[in-house]
């Protein structure tokens with residue numbers, strides 16, 4: 001009786017762990033803009049370097065962390081990004097801990113609307129890629145390939161991560 005109860009509990013725990021792990025793999029990642037420095041004009045954070053060292057996919061999100069007394073986040077057009085014009089923002093965030101979901105592929109431009117901050121470098125441009133496509137052009141198709149395997153590479157990576165977790169969970173249950 002007691003063994004059965006323990007086994008049932010182990011199964012429940014294993015299934016819960018697998019579901020949480022699978023969800024975290026599929027839902028995308030949250031990237032803190034500027035890393036540990038956050039969203040600031042202090043320390044000469046190079047936001048273009050930060051952006052180019054990360055890859056963003058649809059479903060990911062940006063997290064802007066800052067002191068809301070001194071900064072804000074404005075999503076702007078490409079043109080306004082280059083001219084540091086904060087007066088016609090597409091979206092404005094002011095909480096000091098703002099999550100911006102990246103729902104579509106394309107270019108996203110953000111700057112701080114406080115006077116002088118954008119000019120001082122508090123601006124970031126990120127390029128978001130569709131999750132089912134690689135960020136670089138696929139190589140020329142091989143006559144031996146039945147379908148373009150590059151296109152589904154990320155999806156395969158996700159499903160193999162999920163199956164590894166599920167296999168591990170099943171292993172735990174059998175081990176009991």
Ligand SMILES: [Cu+2]
Nearest residue numbers: 071112114117
């Ligand atoms: Cu600012």
